Amino acid sequence: MINIYDSANQLAQDLTKTDQYKAVGDAVKAVQADDKSAALFKKMDEIQAKIMQAQQTGKPLSDEDQKAYQELNAQVQKNDKVVALLKSEQGLYDLLGEIQKAYTKPINDLYEGLRN
Numbered sequence: 001m002i003n004i005y006d007s008a009n010q011l012a013q014d015l016t017k018t019d020q021y022k023a024v025g026d027a028v029k030a031v032q033a034d035d036k037s038a039a040l041f042k043k044m045d046e047i048q049a050k051i052m053q054a055q056q057t058g059k060p061l062s063d064e065d066q067k068a069y070q071e072l073n074a075q076v077q078k079n080d081k082v083v084a085l086l087k088s089e090q091g092l093y094d095l096l097g098e099i100q101k102a103y104t105k106p107i108n109d110l111y112e113g114l115r116n
Contacts, residue, residue, distance in 0.1 A: 011099070020092040027085035037081040043072055044082070 015021055031037045047069050054061045061069075076082050 015095075018092075018095060020088070020095045023088040024085070024092050027081070027088040030081045031085050034081055037079055040072070040075060040079055041082055041085070044076055047072055 031041050047065065050065055051061060051069065054065075076086075
């Protein structure tokens with residue numbers, strides 16, 4: 001019997017060898033090396049956590065948090081290091097989406113007869 005966790009662990013190791021993963025690692029190092037960029041990223045991360053929490057609980061985001069997010073977003077767009085990090089993250093997430101399609105294909109195939 002196959003141990004699917006071995007395959008998952010191998011996939012995780014392989015992921016670290018991709019260009020997309022390496023690009024995120026380089027971008028993270030660049031942000032960490034710049035105090036202003038690192039502080040901006042930390043603020044962005046905190047606001048995003050508040051937004052996610054509000055969405056999960058169904059509560060609206062406070063006007064204060066909405067304004068802070070808009071102001072922060074404007075600052076982020078002007079910071080080349082954080083923008084590069086966000087772009088590289090998107091490339092990695094695109095790759096993960098493609099991988100997810102590949103490993104969920106057998107599941108989707110099981111249902112094909114029911115969907116037609």
